[in-house]
Amino acid sequence: MVKLMISAVIVLSASLIGYILSYNYVQRPKQIKNLILSLQLLETEILYMLTPLPQALKKIGSKGNTELAGIFKEAGSLLETRRGYDIEDAWQQAIEQKIRFTSLSEEDKEILIDFGKNLGSIDRENQIKNFNFIYAQLKKQQQTAEELRAKNEKMYRSLGVLLGLAIVILFL
Template sequence: MLLKIIGSILIISASGFIGFLYSKDCSARPQQLREIQSMLQMLENEISFLSTPLSEAFERIYKSSNNSISAIFKSAHEYLIDNLNYNASEAWALAVRDNIKKTSLKEEDEEILVSFGKILGSSDVEGQIGNIRLTVNQLKMQEHKAEEIRKKNENMYRTLGVLGGIAIVILLL
């Protein structure tokens, strides 16, 4: 009897933990979208006020923050510095594709970031600033969508995890 109780507690705990993991991932996306918007605004300041070259701007941005999104800027900086065969847009696209899997961002977020990079480094300062502002606005819309999804699904995942564990225990008993 004691073994059944311990097993039941373990099953409910494990399934509840899985539900909380899904819930955490659901709430991480809006936060990461806010972080990338903030970093792009830092890039806008670096370009417009300081006239910093892109590789240096990427370096300053990733050094100023410590999160999974900053890895995109670090990789873009490394691609520009280490390999002279990549231009800014190619370096950005490679950095986004290499690091997007380490984040909670979705495919549509990746598309926005990659399309941002297509104009990166190929236009004047005003064109760069306009591109950054357009991308920030697109990411804000994605953030609002992600926030709605979070509100809708976060509690559901937690509840389903625990209730799923209880259902499995009932079926096994």
């Protein structure tokens, strides 16, 4: 009876580890999609509603309840403090501080940092091009993330269960 309970705990624990390892693969495509939506809202705020960038960033950050909202809130807050931050520095610092709470990759991070180099510092036409460029890049990243999710999610979950069963078999 004790062996059966220990075996069940081992299989469940190993399965849980498999699910935890697959978590980033599941979350990354969703977060990229949410990021695209947030950037579209930001584009609307600064190009069409003519909201000043610090307020627009904070507004987008307050609308989102995802891990990504912190990036927008932090960038807006840094710009409002007027401690010598330009838009590029505030955006980059916000990304550096908040990206660890997301499932985004290093490549996603670099795309966001590059986007911030032109954010708010170019004319309207080029700003639109900057937004369109990041949308194209993020959609490509989303497609890649979805392919990785399809490939790795099931593998990690299955490996967790199989590893648990293998340990139980060795234990018996």
